[in-house]
Amino acid sequence: xxxxxxxxxxxxxxxxxxxxxxxxxxxxxxxxxxxxxxxxxxxxxxxxxxxxxxxxxxxxxxxxxxxxxxxxxxxxxxxxxxxxxxxxxxxxxxxxxxxxxxxxxxxxxxxxxxxxxxxxxxxxxxxxxxxxxxxxxxxxxxxxxxxxxxxxxxxxxxxxxxxxxxxxxxxxxxxxxxxxxxxxxxxxxxxxxxxxxxxxxxxxxxxxxxxxxxxxxxxxxxxxxxxxxxxxxxxxxxxxxxxxxxxxxxxxxxxxxxxxxxxxxxxxxxxxxxxxxxxxxxxxxxxxxxxxxxxxxxxxxxxxxxxxxxxxxxxxxxxxxxxxxxxxxxxxxxxxxxxxxxxxxxxxxxxxxxxxxxxxxxxxxxxxxxxxxxxxxxxxxxxxxxxxxxxxxxxxxxxxxxxxxxxxxxxxxxxxxxxxxxxxxxxxxxxxxxxxxxxxxxxxxxxxxxxxxxxxxxxxxxxxxxxxxxxxxxxxxxxxxxxxxxxxxxxxxxxxxxxxxxxxxxxxxxxxxxxxxxxxxxxxxxxxxxxxxxxxxxxxxxxxxxxxx
Numbered sequence: 187x188x189x190x191x192x193x194x195x196x197x198x199x200x201x202x203x204x205x206x207x208x209x210x211x212x213x214x215x216x217x218x219x220x221x222x223x224x225x226x227x228x229x230x231x232x233x234x235x236x237x238x239x240x241x242x243x244x245x246x247x248x249x250x251x252x253x254x255x256x257x258x259x260x261x262x263x264x265x266x267x268x269x270x271x272x273x274x275x276x277x278x279x280x281x282x283x284x285x286x287x288x289x290x291x292x293x294x295x296x297x298x299x300x301x302x303x304x305x306x307x308x309x310x311x312x313x314x315x316x317x318x319x320x321x322x323x324x325x326x327x328x329x330x331x332x333x334x335x336x337x338x339x340x341x342x343x344x345x346x347x348x349x350x351x352x353x354x355x356x357x358x359x360x361x362x363x364x365x366x367x368x369x370x371x372x373x374x375x376x377x378x379x380x381x382x383x384x385x386x387x388x389x390x391x392x393x394x395x396x397x398x399x400x401x402x403x404x405x406x407x408x409x410x411x412x413x414x415x416x417x418x419x420x421x422x423x424x425x426x427x428x429x430x431x432x433x434x435x436x437x438x439x440x441x442x443x444x445x446x447x448x449x450x451x452x453x454x455x456x457x458x459x460x461x462x463x464x465x466x467x468x469x470x471x472x473x474x475x476x477x478x479x480x481x482x483x484x485x486x487x488x489x490x491x492x493x494x495x496x497x498x499x500x501x502x503x504x505x506x507x508x509x510x511x512x513x514x515x516x517x518x519x520x521x522x523x524x525x526x527x528x529x530x531x532x533x534x535x536x537x538x539x540x541x542x543x544x545x546x547x548x549x550x551x552x553x554x555x556x557x558x559x560x561x562x563x564x565x566x567x568x569x570x571x572x573x574x575x576x577x578x579x580x581x582x583x584x585x586x587x588x589x590x591x592x593x594x595x596x597x598x599x600x601x602x603x604x605x606x607x608x609x610x611x612x613x614x615x616x617x618x619x620x621x622x623x624x625x626x627x628x629x630x631x632x633x634x635x636x637x638x639x640x641x642x643x644x645x646x647x648x649x650x651x652x653x654x655x656x657x658x659x660x661x662x663x664x665x666x667x668x669x670x671x672x673x674x675x676x677x678x679x680x681x682x683x684x685x686x687x688x689x690x691x692x693x694x695x696x697x698x699x700x701x702x703x704x705x706x707x708x709x710x711x712x713x714x715x716x717x718x719x720x721x722x723x724x725x726x727x728x729x730x731x732x733x734x735x
Contacts, residue, residue, distance in 0.1 A: 212237075215261050218268035219244060248474045249529045251330040259329060266325050273298045279413045281305060282424045293317055303409045304402075304427040306394050313397075322403045323472060327523075335526025339580045341535035350579050353627040355570050361625075361728050365453075365502035371727040372443045375708050383441040384448055386714035395434030396455060398427050400462045404472040405485040428484045433718040435488065439495030440717055440724070442502070457503045460496060464516045471523040480530030481549040487721055489520045490561040494618075494722035497564065514569045521565045521574065527558055537636045538588035540596035542664070552597040553608060555585035556615035557721055563622040575626070582619055589639040593647030594661060603673030605662035606655035606682040613648030614691035614720040616641075621694040621725045631698070645695040652689070655682035688712060691720040697729040704729070 213231040219240045220226060227236035238254060244264060245252035252260060278299060280286025288296060288311035297319035300308050304321075312319055342348065362368040373379045386392055410426035411418060419425060438459075441452035463469065473482040496503075496513065505513070526532065528549045538551035549555065559582035566574030588596045598608040620629050620641070631642040639647070651658050663680040675681050689696070689707035696704035708726060717724055 211261055212256070215241075215256065215264050218264050221268050221272055246332065249332050249526070251332050259326065263326055263329060270323050270325060271302065273302050275413075278303050279415075281308065282410050282413045282426075283420075284422065284424065297321075302406070303413075304398065305410070305424055306391070306398075306427065306430065307424065309394070309398055309427065321401060323470075325472070327470060327472075331526065333526050333529055333532055335528070335532070336577070338526075338532065338534040339577060339584070342533075342584055343580050345535045346537065348580065348583055350576050351627055351630070353575055353623075355567065355572065355575070355626055358567055358625055360497075360501070361725070362498050363501055365499065368498060368501070368727070369443045369445065369449065371731065372440070372724075373445065375727055375730065376712055377709060380444040380446075380448070382712070382714050383437065383444050383452075386437050387441045387448070387452065391430050392434045392437050395427070395431040396438060399431060399435065399438075400459050402463075403466060403468045404470045405482060405488055406472050407474070407480075407482040407484065428488070432484070432487060432491075433715055435491045436495065436718040436722055437714050439491075439499060440714075442499050453499060453502050456495060456499055457505075460492065460513070461509075463492070464512050467516065467519070469520075471520075473527075473529070481528050481554055483549070483554055486524055486527060486554060486558055486561065489517075489524070490557055490564075491722035493517055493520075493561055493564050493568075497723070517565045518569050518571070518574075521562050524558055524562070527554055533584065538584060538596070540588060540590050540638065541600070542661070547597055547600075551585060551588035552595070553612035553615055555581055556612050556619060559585065560615055560619040560622065560721075560723075563619055567622060567625060578619070579623070582616070582623075583633075583635060585616075586633065586641065586644075587635040587638060589635070589644045591637070591639050591643075593639040593643035593645075594658070595644065596661075599658050599661040600664055600666065602662055603680055603682050605658045606651050607685045607687070609648050609651045609658055610685075610687040610691075611719075611721075613645055614687070616644065617692050617694045618720060618723045618725060621723070621729070624694065629694075629698070642695075642699070645692065649689075649692060649695075652687050655684075656680075658682065686716055687719055688716050690724065690726040693726040693729040697733055701733050 212233060213229050216226040216229045216231070216237060219237075220229065222244065224240035224244055225236060226240035227234055233256070241252060241256060241260075241264070244267075245260070248263075248267065250260070250263065273295070277286060277291070277295065281288065281299060281303065282305070288305075288308045291299065291308075291311075293315065296308060296312055296315070297317060299305075300312060300319050301321050301323065343350075376382075387396075405428060408428075410424065410429065414420050414423045416423075438452065439456055442449055442456050444452065469485070469488065471482055471485045473480075473485065503509075531548045533548050533550040538548065559578045562574050562578035562581065565571075566578055590596055590599075595609055595612050598612045599605050601608045623629060629641070632640050634640040634643075659680050659682070662682070673680050689704065693704055696707075704726070708730070
């Protein structure tokens with residue numbers, strides 16, 4: 187009798203839930219879930235267990251609160267997400283592997299692919315056809331989130347008795363107050379600077395970025411990665427525009443520091459691009475768990491690059507107080523959109539662990555945290571926001587918990603033959619955060635969290651890895667990454683990828699501890715790509731000027 191009562195109760199519950207949406211609408215939601223790869227059961231307008239389970243899986247992936255009740259807003263979100271993501275995967279895979287030609291697609295499908303997978307070849311094909319593709323995504327991104335990331339940062343501070351040091355936001359001077367002085371500094375410290383960027387902005391991919399970037403309405407987590415089934419990209423696989431323009435965005439900003447006509451038109455171009463983004467309130471962070479990728483790093487990187495570009499060029503813009511305010515409000519919204527930057531393995535209020543294998547990587551404890559802290563601090567100072575300053579400091583503090591006593595970053599050092607590069611990257615992001623923090627407070631180079639390595643030890647470890655990449659192999663050569671056969675030589679020894687990491691990106695640390703080493707490392711020829719290694723900012727000239735003053 188008890189079992190029958192439970193069955194009747196369950197039937198009543200499902201019947202009540204089914205009345206929350208019209209059956210026609212529920213059938214549409216079920217069909218959309220099927221299109222997205224979920225298993226809601228029959229498309230019959232009945233709210234059964236399989237439909238509920240499929241909805242729970244979908245909303246977990248998209249980080250939206252779902253408590254079993256499918257209201258109109260949630261139903262519309264499923265339908266809109268299906269419309270956004272309905273481009274057949276085989277077409278997207280065909281485009282990146284170049285087995286499908288853009289010319290083979292009709293106008294509607296071409297625009298559909300551009301919305302979810304921006305490629306140089308499809309963008310140019312749309313231009314040839316004179317198409318005005320609507321690249322906006324009609325999604326309500328303000329629905330309550332399962333994990334916000336912000337409450338957890340405060341919980342981290344509270345549960346671990348973290349105190350944010352005193353800082354002073356009054357009378358903070360601009361980093362680059364005079365464009366001509368900045369231009370002179372960059373050209374004098376870097377051999378052939380103007381020539382490097384004269385050539386760089388005329389390359390095919392930077393020219394494409396100049397056309398594509400103003401059209402960006404949203405940034406997605408790695409849209410082209412693994413479409414060829416490799417987990418990354420084959421050499422012959424096309425990268426999406428978000429990837430190839432990571433360097434192009436910084437190149438376009440620094441080209442404005444060239445002398446003569448090039449500097450003038452590059453400055454106008456960059457300001458026009460920023461004005462367009464402000465006007466469109468774009469780009470937005472279209473973050474969801476994309477096949478296990480639950481951090482939208484391309485979004486964080488792009489916002490960091492844009493704001494650092496404005497930081498270096500603002501003195502040359504023809505903005506008045508109204509435009510400055512509009513930019514500050516835009517920048518605040520973009521930074522607020524970063525959180526949560528981890529929706530699958532969040533650390534929350536806990537200290538970051540220091541693993542010896544890559545079983546459960548968390549971006550809250552990796553380089554993504556360092557660059558998030560950096561851009562949040564930059565915008566916090568710009569907007570005079572104690573709230574953002576606090577958020578940035580606590581984000582960095584939690585990241586520091588992942589630093590081992592020898593100074594190695596526990597997560598970034600595990601990445602196979604790419605570990606040396608990730609170790610340097612994380613330290614360069616940290617150096618730029620510290621540069622910003624130094625504008626309003628004192629840097630405590632001895633800070634260590636949960637008995638880990640100090641900031642100074644972290645920077646020294648990274649510099650040692652830049653000089654001798656194989657030092658990281660004691661952590662990098664682990665079972666979670668040993669499937670990367672390209673990481674090993676003929677004798678089975680791991681060989682770190684040879685990637686240049688200029689010493690200039692450690693300017694804050696070296697300026698404080700070894701200024702002669704910084705001066706000695708500056709002045710040699712650098713290609714344009716080396717200026718993008720730090721994710722946007724190039725503070726060496728500002729540090730050297732402060733040293734000379």
